[in-house]
Amino acid sequence: MTHNENTVCVTMLGTGTSTGVPVIGCSCRVCSSADPRDKRSRTACWIRVGEISIVIDTGPDFRRQALREGIDRVDAVLYTHHHFDHVVGIDDLRPFLFSNRRPIPCFAHEQTAVVLRSMFRYIFADGSYPGVPSLDLRIVDRAFDVHDRYQHGGSTIQVIPIEAFHGALPLFGYRVGNFAYLTDTSHIPDASLGLLEGVDTLVLDALRHEAHPTHFTIAEAVDVARRVGARKTYFTHMTHSFLHAEETDRLPEGIELAYDGLTFEVR
Ligand SMILES: [Zn+2]
Ligand SMILES: [Zn+2]
16 A cells, blocks of 8 residues: 555554443343444554554553554544543553663653643652553644654654543544544544644544533534535544444435544545
8 A cells, every 4th residue: 555645554553442441241232233343442543644653542452453454553642531441551651662771751741741640650660670561642732743763863844732521521532644533532622623624534523422521422422524525524432232233224425434444545
């Protein structure tokens, strides 16, 4: 596969809500479905632009997701927010430091960074144990560049953080080229919607049909998708309340459910 400079290659590492699907102990028709698209590991995403490899979130399934997709380098991690299902795989970034000792930059909203520092004191504060992953936590509030961590003077790619709200919690979605990714959202301010102008492909939180205080329902996500007007929108962070095959058929043209391993290119 050839990449021109503007092509963003995206793989959905995980598309499930915080429990994952199947849910432990559940025998519903979704949790017992034989369709591999109904196996939803915790929500995360992998982006490649040329050689540069960027992971969005490292949840509890990150190790298996990285092995499954053959991730062999990480130039940066973009954290959406500090909740368990998005961060607790952070220690599994260590293998990406075995061959390249340069710290991995991890970008986050200020509130996310503050909690990450206290959750993972042994990584970000103590500095006493030699086996800790070497991570460089960086608070961002505007567009920033991700550099090729594997070469001097290598390429860079610009990333735009997009502030949204998970209930009252501010968090970041991210835009890279004409691809944007927003999960764990119940509100996207107008100023942030402005940053999504011209997006070709959007990934958006769509938890389930029933209302939830901190996530978009399917209907709310359809409304947001229409406002953004991307050519293609994929839904993520889904519960066990619908089968992929049934639900994706009901969605409007241009909107589909994502599934673990789904890979697409954005120009
Ligand atoms: Zn989540
Ligand atoms: Zn179930």
